[in-house]
Amino acid sequence: MGREGSSGSIASESVVKKVLLSYFYVGIWIFLSFTVIVYNKYILDPKMYNWPYPISLTMIHMAFCSSLAVILVRVLRLVDLPSSPTMTRELYVSSVVPIGALYAFSLWFSNSAYIYLSVSFIQMLKALMPVAVYSISILFNKENFRSSTMANMLSISFGVAIAAYGEARFDAWGVLLQLGAVAFEATRLVLIQILLTSKGITLNPITTLYYVSPCCLVFLTLPWAIVEFPILRNTSSFHLDFLVFGTNSLCAFALNLAVFLLVGKTSALTMNVAGVVKDWLLIAFSWSVIRDTVTFINLIGYGIAFLGVAYYNHIKLQGLKAKEAQKKTAPNDEEARNLIEEKESEDSGRKNESQV
Template identity: 35%
Template sequence: MALDPEEGKPEEVVPLASMKDGEPEPSTSASLPPPVSAAPRPKPKITTAVIVPIWMAFSVSVILYNNHLYHTLDFKFPVFVVTWHLTFAAIGTRVLQRTTNLLDGTKDINMNKDMFLKSILPIALLFSGSLILSNSAYLYLSVSYIQMLKAFNAVAVLLISWASRIAEPNRRLAFIVFMISFGVALTSGGELKFNLVGFIIQACAVVFEASRLVMIEILLHGMKMDPLVSLHYFAPVCALFNLMILPFTEGLAPFYELGRIGPLVLISNALVAFFLNVAAVFLVGVGSGLILTLAGVLKDILLISASVALFSAQVSPMQVFGYSIALAGLVLFKTTGTK
């Protein structure tokens, strides 16, 4: 879904003055010059060597910050946190739309009621479920183990794609499915603090996320929406959906804790998450498929290492071996030309 948006058509304007310096003023009876096209503002240039570390830093920071919020600060309200992030993102994307050209891709999308109800709404519901479940898993499982389980996302996407008949299975993909599944099974077998509730929640999050990705391929096929454009459309819908279920999940409890947490923590936490999406736009724009894959693998390794160093997470030798197999399968999957 992270594709480069096409440049929006520049706005036509009538110039305030058409004279060059030193030229005499034309008579009032002269006709106005025809409208000219304003030159589009160029997008900021940034190199791969710069954006990859920035994206990795924000990606790792979001997860570690959320984990710090849930455990160190004892603010165990993932539904509220996700709702706050989405609300902040909905406002942030609209501010950027009016002040920058980062969301010019919205000009190429003809959003109407039919498209909203049949495409945006069902994908947004899956997106919301994925975010809530994946954040809730951090209450039960370590950051390192959750990252290892996320390697199974690729398998879930393949299986749902095959079931939906939008992709055909073959021996190579079947081998990749077996390779990743075997690696993830070893990491689960080697988990020293296994929690069944957390495992089930994360497994459901994987199913929701994989379904969302397949649904995007089916309903938004051929539409160019980069991470910020997608967030622009999905964040408000997800935030409203979360607000509807918040009273039945966490109630007013998170609001009573806001005074203890303070606005600085909440705003900085949402800013880090929002800047991750901004960095993702530039990353997709400059990075090849191989670079994106290797950056993602390196980010996961750094995140697991940071989890061990900062939160004393325990990683067994069997998990290291199993995750190495899963990562090899993941790299193989993402470099075979499969979306």
């Protein structure tokens, strides 16, 4: 009895520890994601730091992340720890390059949106991510069309449309940029499944940055040379504040590690749910600290979209639970099948004996 009680208390302590660690990982990710978003807004917004060069900012991030990732990968190799999967030139060109291109445009467009839109409204527009991912997955035959799921996607879109209608600082160009960023990011996520995951290749944040960041940097070079370089060249007062841009880039790099930590120790679904909490916190922060205008219609629209996203996450959770249950019952089903086959063979043998 004593042993059973002690084993039960150990099990409960283990569960509590696991739950607390999950909350800790979620807290780190929310904090870093929150920090990067607000920091980028501070740098790019003309009313704040007033450095409206989103391509340059993205390139600084990519250069910093590439350099740090190269150093970390080489250190891991020196101590004989697994640093990166085998990457052939053909695989890099066919898989990593398109993913890197999409990532470059996604970051460029999303950072550009901060110049024109409030933090709160950008988070409301980001609620369209499940809609974009589901639609593109259908396009690439990664998902089957279901009328119930599409109805849920339409409810999310309807909520975002209401939020856009009630936006006090609506800017059509900013909205197009953010919608473009959502479309590029959704396509990137689907292509990761098609081009990498289906081939059994998984990249952690360090190896992702090691392979993808230089690719992003290359793809951003041309638009930067055409759009921003001429302006920066003619701006005599320009100087790079190493403290601001260094800490900003470090936060961006830390966020990538936090994503790996959160997904690796919990699940991608946990990150989606945590993302909803982060969005509400950012909306509250945008309204109370940055003093962005958040209207009642904004909140009603985002509330509808939020319910749609919450229902989508609930369905995903039920699907994961069903898969786990199926995995657990699979060995039992196999055992039962073997027993039935043995019984049938025995019955067949007896029948043959009686006929003889």
